[in-house]
Amino acid sequence: MESSAAVHERGLGKTLRRDRWWVPPLSVALGLSLCGAYATWAVLQGNYYFAEQFHYLSPFYSPCITASCPEDIRLFGIGWWPLSPAILMMGVILGFRGTCYYYRKAYYRAYFMDPPACAVGEPWGEGYKGETVFPMIIQNLHRYFLYASVVVWLFLTYDTVMAFFPHGQFGMGLGSLVLLVNLFLLSGYLFGCHSLRHIIGGNVDCYSCAFGGKARHGAWKRASWFNKRHMGFAWFSLVFVCLTDLYIRLVSMGTITDFRLF
Amino acid sequence: MARRTFEVYRGTAADGKLENYDVEVEPGMVVLDAIFRIQAGESPDLAVRWNCKAGKCGSCGCEINGRPKLSCMTRISDYPDGESITVTPMKAFPIIKDLVTDVSQNYRANKKIPQFRPRPKDAEDGWRMYQFEVDKAQEMRKCIECFLCQDVCHVLRSHGKHEEFAGPAYMVRTAAFSMNPIDTVDRIEFLKETGGIGYCNITKCCTEVCPEHITITDNAIIPLKERVVDRYYDPIKALVRLVRRGGKNG
Numbered sequence: 001m002e003s004s005a006a007v008h009e010r011g012l013g014k015t016l017r018r019d020r021w022w023v024p025p026l027s028v029a030l031g032l033s034l035c036g037a038y039a040t041w042a043v044l045q046g047n048y049y050f051a052e053q054f055h056y057l058s059p060f061y062s063p064c065i066t067a068s069c070p071e072d073i074r075l076f077g078i079g080w081w082p083l084s085p086a087i088l089m090m091g092v093i094l095g096f097r098g099t100c101y102y103y104r105k106a107y108y109r110a111y112f113m114d115p116p117a118c119a120v121g122e123p124w125g126e127g128y129k130g131e132t133v134f135p136m137i138i139q140n141l142h143r144y145f146l147y148a149s150v151v152v153w154l155f156l157t158y159d160t161v162m163a164f165f166p167h168g169q170f171g172m173g174l175g176s177l178v179l180l181v182n183l184f185l186l187s188g189y190l191f192g193c194h195s196l197r198h199i200i201g202g203n204v205d206c207y208s209c210a211f212g213g214k215a216r217h218g219a220w221k222r223a224s225w226f227n228k229r230h231m232g233f234a235w236f237s238l239v240f241v242c243l244t245d246l247y248i249r250l251v252s253m254g255t256i257t258d259f260r261l262f
Numbered sequence: 263m264a265r266r267t268f269e270v271y272r273g274t275a276a277d278g279k280l281e282n283y284d285v286e287v288e289p290g291m292v293v294l295d296a297i298f299r300i301q302a303g304e305s306p307d308l309a310v311r312w313n314c315k316a317g318k319c320g321s322c323g324c325e326i327n328g329r330p331k332l333s334c335m336t337r338i339s340d341y342p343d344g345e346s347i348t349v350t351p352m353k354a355f356p357i358i359k360d361l362v363t364d365v366s367q368n369y370r371a372n373k374k375i376p377q378f379r380p381r382p383k384d385a386e387d388g389w390r391m392y393q394f395e396v397d398k399a400q401e402m403r404k405c406i407e408c409f410l411c412q413d414v415c416h417v418l419r420s421h422g423k424h425e426e427f428a429g430p431a432y433m434v435r436t437a438a439f440s441m442n443p444i445d446t447v448d449r450i451e452f453l454k455e456t457g458g459i460g461y462c463n464i465t466k467c468c469t470e471v472c473p474e475h476i477t478i479t480d481n482a483i484i485p486l487k488e489r490v491v492d493r494y495y496d497p498i499k500a501l502v503r504l505v506r507r508g509g510k511n512g
């Protein structure tokens with residue numbers, strides 16, 4: 001490269017980087033698209049989400065709040081909703097992940113190319129407003145999706161326990177373990193949330209002056225441990241929640257039989 | 263002894279090009295050493311800013327193979343043998359000459375931050391605090407003001423929002439003040455308005471390039487964004503504040 005253009009040029013993909021900078025955004029775009037496509041498909045199905053025999057409920061359908069839900073797991077029994085019960089809860093899950101600080105980074109880079117990678121040119125110019133105006137300003141409501149997700153997480157915890165006690169008796173199959181791992185990964189993701197980390201202690205500066213300061217510092221420290229690993233938990237929990245749905249779907253369809261341990 | 267080709271930007275903002283230099287390199291050399299050799303030989307007029315050659319003064323920021331780096335801390339052996347290495351000025355700032363850029367916009371951004379003001383002394387000899395509660399602010403105090411984060415931040419680099427957004431380095435500085443347990447100043451309005459924290463879309467390039475390994479996005483910017491949310495975007499908190507104020511007035 002001989003001209004000054006290399007130094008001054010702007011625009012999508014313009015860079016002097018020589019590594020394969022496009023690999024991470026491309027992988028993220030593929031991963032998010034695949035998981036998104038599967039989740040959308042699974043949510044729209046409205047069937048085979050509950051393996052009644054073992055009390056396995058797909059996490060996409062928990063809590064199951066419409067009248068069409070099987071009796072064992074029905075909550076509220078909302079009658080006016082004609083579509084798949086999962087669609088109602090999807091608003092919470094999508095809102096939580098969609099406004100998550102990690103996923104924001106991931107899709108701003110991979111889908112919006114804003115920027116596609118560090119020190120790589122992008123298609124957008126001076127009109128950029130970031131998260132200062134609508135619609136991106138909505139990202140600031142992340143904590144509300146967090147509150148709603150904590151409620152959903154309580155249901156998931158209950159469902160996981162129930163997968164070990166189908167019909168009131170202890171019993172354990174591969175599906176119970178799948179649900180347990182799913183709960184572990186989702187909990188890891190939730191506990192590392194930046195908003196949670198802020199609310200439980202990050203908003204304190206003088207811990208020795210604040211009420212319950214030491215305890216809040218301890219809670220903040222623990223949340224920070226998960227927060228450092230937030231990206232990992234975000235990905236593993238996303239992929240695994242799809243696999244969990246798939247497993248339960250196949251069991252309830254009778255395509256595979258659950259491997260029973262006890 | 264091995265030789266390496268360096269493609270170095272020569273010129274001003276208006277006119278310049280990458281010039282090739284063939285430099286003799288030895289094990290252990292950093293990119294700044296190669297620049298010195300060019301100065302000592304072919305081009306005594308090659309302009310470069312440096313000071314400590316120890317990664318502590320933050321003067322020698324530039325871009326090596328397109329990535330923001332401190333040239334005094336970047337080993338030549340990090341790059342594959344036989345390949346040339348490009349050395350260019352920081353793209354986010356106006357070029358003065360060769361590798362030297364005008365970084366004064368950063369000083370202007372710095373001046374906008376409401377300064378640190380401690381509470382009254384706890385005792386005659388000063389303040390009392392525990393190490394665990396100063397950890398957060400201390401991470402931010404590691405900043406050497408090299409401006410590599412400012413350079414890589416796309417808000418400044420690609421969108422040119424130098425007036426609207428203070429930039430990651432000054433989010434770090436604001437966090438250093440605000441997270442200090444004895445500080446008394448409210449910087450939330452500054453962050454939202456003059457500091458323009460909403461311009462950051464948390465894509466984390468600043469964190470990737472920081473030579474001091476400050477977790478800029480996760481430990482400074484996002485916690486500060488959450489503070490702005492507390493004040494401006496949380497309807498429940500707003501309601502609580504309103505009720506409290508009403509209670510006090512009534």
Ligand code: SF4
Nearest residue numbers: 415462464465466468
């Ligand atoms: S995280 Fe924010 S401040 Fe850091 S480089 Fe990205 S946009 Fe700039």
Ligand code: SF4
Nearest residue numbers: 405406408409411472
């Ligand atoms: S935060 Fe890091 S990259 Fe930014 S100016 Fe300070 S030391 Fe340099």
Ligand code: FES
Nearest residue numbers: 100101102193194
């Ligand atoms: S920041 Fe990722 S879930 Fe809250």
Ligand code: FES
Nearest residue numbers: 314315320322334
């Ligand atoms: S010369 Fe001081 S940091 Fe490189």
